[in-house]
Amino acid sequence: MMDGLISLKIMKQFSIILTFICVLFVGEAWAQTMVKGLVKGNDNRALSGVSIRLENPKRDLGKTGEDGRFVISVPNSGVMVFSYQGYRTEKYTIVAGKKEYNVTLESTAQELEETVVVGYQQRKRETLTGSVVTISGKEIQDIPSGNFVDLLQGKVAGLNIQNNTGSPGMRGTMAVRGMSSFKVSGSGDNTFVTPTSPLFVIDGVPIDDNSGYEYGFETAGPGVSPISMIPPEDIEDITVMKDAQATAMYGSRGAYGVIQVRTKRGNSKVPIVNYQGQFFLSAVPQLRRVIGGKGESMVRLEQILMNDTTLAAALRRINDSPILADSLNPYYNNSTDWQSYFYRNTMNQTHNIGISGGERTFNYKANMNYYDENGIIANTGFKRYSMTSNMQYEPSDRFRMMTNINVNVAQNKMGSGNALMQTGVGKSVNTTSLYPSPSLFSGSMGALSALGVDDQNKTGNYLGQLELQYVPIKDVRASVTLNYNYTTSTKDRYTPEVLLGNSSEVYSYYSNKSKVYNRNQLSYVKAIKEKHLFSVYGFTEMEISASSEDLSKIRGTANDQFQTGISYNTRNTLGGLLNSLNNFRSVAYAGSFSYNYDSKYILDLTYRVDGSSLTGGATPWTKNPSAGLRWNFKKEKFMENVDWWDTGFLRGSVGRTISPAGTLSDIYGWYKIDDGRYNNRPTTSLDLDIAPNTGLVPQSTTQWSAAAELGFFNSSLYITYETYYKQSDKILDKKPIANHNAFSNVLTNEKAMVNKGHELSIQYRPKLASADWELNANATFAINRDYVTSLPDGARQLVQADGSGYDLPQFFRLGRNAFTFVLYDYKGVYKADDQVPVNPLTGLRYRAGGEMNEGKFFRAGDPIFTDLNGDYVLDENDLVYVGNSQPAITGGLYLYTRYKNWSLRTQLSYTIDRDILNTALTDRFRNYSDPSGQNYGSGAPGAYVPLDAYNVWRQLGDNADYPNVSDFTRLSLYNPYRYNSTMFMEDGSYVKINSVTVGYNFDRRWARRFGVSSARINLTANNVYTFSNYSGPDPELVTGVGRDGSNGYPSRRTYSLGVSVQF
Amino acid sequence: MRKKFLYLFILGASLGLGSCGKDFLNITQIDKLTGNNYWTRQADVDQYMGGIYSTFREATMTNIFFPASGDLRCAPTNRTSATSGAGRDYISLLRQNDLNAIMSRSSEDVSNNFAYFRFPRITQWNNFYKMVQNANIVIYQLENKDMPFLSEDMKKTYKAEAIFLRSLAYFFMVRLYGDVPYYTDVNTNPLPRTNMFTVLKNLSADLDATYKDLPWTYDDPSVVAVKAMRGAAMTLNMHINMWIAGLGTDDKTVLYQKVADLGKELMEENGGAYALLDLSKTKEIFKGRTKEGLFEIVQNFNYGESFHLSASYSDYVLHAPNKVTTKSYIYYDPKFMEKMYPSTEDDQRKVYWFDKDIYATNGDFQCLKFSNVFMEEGEDNNPDDNQMVFRYPDPILLRAEALAELGKDEEARTVVNVIRTRAKAAPIRESGDDLKDAIWWERVRELLGEANFFYDLVRTKKVINSEYTSAPMSVSAFNSGGWTWPIDKSARTNNPYMQLNNYWN
Secondary structure: OHHHHHHHHHHHHHHHHHHHHHHHHHHOOOOOEEEEEEEEEOOOOEOOOOEEEEOOOOEEEEEOOOOOEEEEEEOOOOEEEEEOOOEOOEEEEOOOOOOEEEEEEOEOOOOOOOEEEEOOEEEEHHHOOOOEEEEEHHHHOOOOOOOHHHHHOOOOOOEEEEOOOOOOOOOOEEEEOOOOOOOEEOOHHHOEEOOOOOEEEEOOEEEOOOOOOHHHOOOOOOOOOHHHHOOHHHEEEEEEEOOHHHHHHHHHHHHHOEEEEEEOOOOEEEEEEEEEEEEEEEEOOOOOOOOOHHHHHHHHHHHHHHHOOOHHHHHHHHHHOHHHHOOOOOOOOOOOOHHHHHEOOEEEEEEEEEEEEEOOOEEEEEEEEEEEEEOOEOOEEEEEEEEEEEEEEEEEOOEEEEEEEEEEEEEEEEOOOOOOOOHHHHHHHOOOOOOOOOOOOOOOHHHHHHHHOEEEEEEEEEEEEEEEEEOOOOOEEEEEEEEEEEEEEEEEEEEOHHHOOOOOEEEEEEEEEEEEEEEEEEEEEEEEOOOEEEEEEEEEEEEEEEEEEEEEEEEOOOOOOOOOOOOOOHHHOEEEEOOOOEEEEEEEEEEEEEEEEOOOEEEEEEEEEEEEEEEEOOEEEEEEEEEEEEEEHHHOHHHOOOOOEEEEEEEEEEEEEEEOOOOHHHHHOEEEEEEEEEOOEEEEEEOOOEEOOOOOOOEEEEEEEEEEEEEEOOOOEEEEEEEEEEEEEEEEEEEEOOHHHOOOEEEEEEEEEEEEEEEEEEEEOOOOOOOOEEEEEEEEEEEEEEEEEEOHHHOOEEEEOOOOOOOOOEEEEOOOOOOEEEEEOEEEEOOOHHHOOEOOOOOOEOEEOOOOOHHHEOOOOOEEEOOOOOOOEEOHHHEEEEOOOOOOEEEEEEEEEEEOOEEEEEEEEEEEOOEEEOHHHHHHHHHHHOOOOOOOOOOOOOOOOOHHHOOEOOOOOOOOOEOOOOOHHHHHHHOOOOOOEHHHEEEOOEEEEEEEEEEEEOOHHHHHOOOOOEEEEEEEEEEEEEEEOOOOOOOOOOOOOOEOOOOOOOOOEEEEEEEEEEO | OHHHHHHHHHHHHHHHHHOOOHHHHOOOOOOOEEHHHOOOOHHHHHHHHHHHHHHHHHHHOOOOHHHHHHHHOOOOEEEOHHHOOHHHHHHHHHHOOOHHHHHHOOOOOOOOOOHHHOOHHHHOOHHHHHHHHHHHHHHHHHHHOOOOOOOHHHHHHHHHHHHHHHHHHHHHHHHHHOOEOOOOOOOOOOOOOEOHHHHHHHHHHHHHHHHHHOOOOOOOHHHOOOOOOHHHHHHHHHHHHHHHHHHOOOOHHHHHHHHHHHHHHHHHOOOOOOOOOOHHHHHHHHHOOOOOEEEEEOOEHHHOEOOOHHHOOHHHHOOOOOOOOOOOOEEEOHHHHHHHOOOOOOOHHHHHHEOOOOOOOOOOOOEOOOOOOOOOOOOOOOOOOOEEEEEOHHHHHHHHHHHHHOOOHHHHHHHHHHHHHHOOOOOOOOOOHHHHHHHHHHHHHHHOOOOOHHHHHHHOOHHHOOOOOOOOOOHHHHHOOOOOOOOOHHHHOOOOOOOOOOOOO
């Protein structure tokens, strides 16, 4: 019902805009002559989207189509101006009577003439001193995705994206130039690294994707981030800013890099209606292997018979266990493929209609998008309805107004899990195949609730934005941006009583967030004697945001028909406002000075001061300075005669960004009225958990970077090399303190780390002789290493214990990488008993730690764990510090080839040198500890991993990779399959074919017969194949700390058919 | 050109003024009272200060703190038929100063344990440091935060009050643990223990500088002797100096002179704020808030504020009809009682504070100092009396003691006889060492059950002398810190500089 209403609203809005547009066109006078022609580059390539303007009076005439052709109406005299990014602008005088114009544009050094918005200021790419990479929206639009960020994988050197959740609409983790923090929360399999995602700037308005949304993990709500609301089809381009100079003007939240998204704008006198539709099949990727049915039963029986203490004990154990003994009972004699109940292939679709048009004085765009994806896990999915529009009015050179109105609604279902983890499915899939398939009568409620819980989440995002620009006097431009953004999220989940211990549950959650954003900007540009160009600009920025969440949980409704607020079980019923009420304000002042000498030497200086309601006390303002230099050495005399070398730039920058962290109560303390009274008067005390620290300083990141940009052979080969040193200081963390301080903890800024790395991107775009062929390749390579450089109290190392049974603590040591595993060193399997070392002092064999027990002495088939301290006892003194869960090398390769109307687009990405703990495999091996299935407690006995795939020790003399898994009576004593051993640490390197797209452009003349100005179809496969030595299903599907847990959401493989039609 | 710059300037200024900075950034968090919105009115300061008093009560009145540390340790006490069970072994263990045995039996898991009495809390200094830290915070806020609602004088008074409370906490800790970590700013760093004499001298200096900012007394009768008064700060200062003089190596004359001077000022300049009441008003005196009280810890049934049952000395020395039990829990050695209250001498205290069974050894012994029993018959509750921390006779006797130590016997006799006169007892006529002895015994006599006994023994090193207690400490135990309490091991967590008390730990 809700959806209906919203789409109705969208329709209404749309029709209003349409009417508006029509009215405008009626008023327009039509020009006199129709002319046509073809625009090509000097490399003989047809150029689409070339803007054609009339010089005097200034107005837009139109744009070239996909094949470079144009048909426009022009006055009988005047000058046509053809301009296109990356090409020199050409002017053609209109000759009366001439109907056809063939235009050739000369390519300039590619990319350099383009303009790009950095720090809210448009700049020529040629003059940038910071590190900025732009990706055209076209490169990603053939692939259906709930979240465009996933599609950037491998495209930008130094932007490491790991698509570690396949949950529809959710995004993976991303980091620009390595991790900036090593704060870890949670324990066991739920250990998570504090996210340090870049700041998103959507059409000039910053949206912080780090805070508040948290991917819905452990938060109550739907967890759909505003980034998922942006339809990829509506993206004009995406700009990634990496170094301090580029991000400094974004202030504190730009500390982790900035990703700027521009949506499309209207730019054609003739209105363009564009339809893009994709039908795609989401296919289940490779899943985990298990044994089923009789196979499992036989393995269990054999395991007991071979390994139990005595034959009598074995028989008793088998006879006591109905799943093994009761061979006639249909309940225990199944071969249930649990994964098949949860994983499925789905058919999905997405449609996008864009309408745009107008010219310089007035243009508009309206885009409607519908995206519907059913997750490959049953009962999950993501739908998006979006309506975005913008409009620009520029009656003169001195005034400009732009408005954006966006309405987006997303709907997602998470089954019994949350956005990141599918714990219910993970647990159910790890169930013995002997149990019957999920049904009400078989009692597999975990599985049923994963399938049967009615979980509906809706997120609505409404945005209005206005930007005004005015030139009061020559060279001075003032602009004002105002933005209001409102997001509501609801979650409605109903769990029927049969799935929840005979007591149904209604869970409803509501949250709203609002944000007002304002930026006032003033810029001044002055050129002196043509060669000296000064540019100064400054702005103030203000943000007010607020959010609140409430939740109610009603337990025990009268029956399953009552799915609202009547309950008999008031004890477990609760509801109210959550204590996450948030109010936030910030103000910033920023200024930039830039000097450009003849495009040869460029100097940039920026300074930004940030104040927010979260900082205060002793340090209310944070200051972010930066400086950058660029030298165009190709313009120097000594390079004049080198023909094959067209461009050469050296640039370098240094800057500091500071991000305030902590909350008001961290800074000032939290005053609580005491429970009791003193002398019949109320008293107040400070909360003693965290000592207030008004001296809390913000985290700071200082980054030095240097780069070279070189273009060769008429710019067909363009190489960018960058190197950086990034120091993240004063990382905020909680430190427990001595009890004589009364407080238990204090937040301090004592941690620090360094990231160092190199980035290389090579672009190859040869100028081919034949216009039929086009080739374009782009390779990226990035290497990043991180080091811990400071720990609290000058400590040299620090172990953050893991409270869970996984026993996987976080270990930090100065000079080491931040994410190291603490593991027992596994060296293989004892082939025979006499291989086990014997302590010459006691005559006892090497044994597992803890109390002495005969079963703890190692024997043949047991794992060889290195006895580091040589005491012949395996205990925590034998742990080693190994591995790095963060990838060292990431990158990708993009290839585009076109022959006539056919095109092929492929994207590869790779991650090399990272270590993964395969805890999911450990879980499955550990299931062997209970062959009779009697000790599983609540739930069900676990699934068995097929041993033939692994070289497991079976008998004396075996040279095995994995220790004996069958000796179940002893397994708990010496724990060979412990989570914290290098046995399960694997190389997580992979090369992935992200996508392959084959496209075909229909012949324009042919298409026109159907009233279509251009048409295109494409076939795309996404997440095609991953090459890896990793033994688990997907080396990418690991958490931020490098664990492949059982509960992840696998990434789907999609095959899509896309149609794009332009009217 | 100039015009252009003018335009620019105007534009720039309008941008700058568009947002107004700090006030704009100060938001009120609705769900949590955070510090940026606290300290905005006088009641905030009062309420926070109230929290420190409350913490002091938490530190001392929720376990056996005062009886164990002040009254029963090394005292000539005996168990009666009401306390013959193994669960009351701690009475004997306290007498024998065997604290480790007490600690080992303080866990719930041990049979006949003393868990109810929460002895380990005495070894945990957390609450005292909470007082210290909170007082530091108040002082910090008074010094740094703009508080227009307070006059300079009021600020001084609040500061003096905070310093009194902080000094009180430190003084209590010094008497319990000896050396303690010492800090006077809002601290979060690990600290080693500071020599106790350094600590005490600092406390004394702090009090010297601020005690005059405190009023002698209050108009509001509900806070008399409950809120810090000048007399309390002075008494604390006298105690501190007596402690340094008794155990330290400094020039004792200076210290005793200081105590004598403070005592003189306290007695002669208080403007009628303090007085010794007639002993017939015993119940009023110990109920609290009288002119005789200098500093008390509040309890009140009517307010719903009561001490833990283990916290009161009166629990040990009352029986039916003042309590359910028919026998008291302890009685003192007859020799000790005879020494204190010779049967042949007149003393009103014998009349009002004891009954006919003053020398009884069968459990009929009672001390009726604290006997405001308001509970219904049959209920086992302790009297609703405030805990006396400092009572007016305390500084009077300290002054007498200091004067005697200075050799000013005549003056000392005059002062001590103020107490004697109130009790309608014969004046003290001794001189020299006998006078000192007489004054010491007068302290015991007057302050019995007010948690001074053990500290008076230690301070004067009389704890090693069987003249003064029939449960003396050995010299070697005393010298190696046997008079302290063990420090809970948690003090070492996150503090590499921490060393515990060697005698115990």
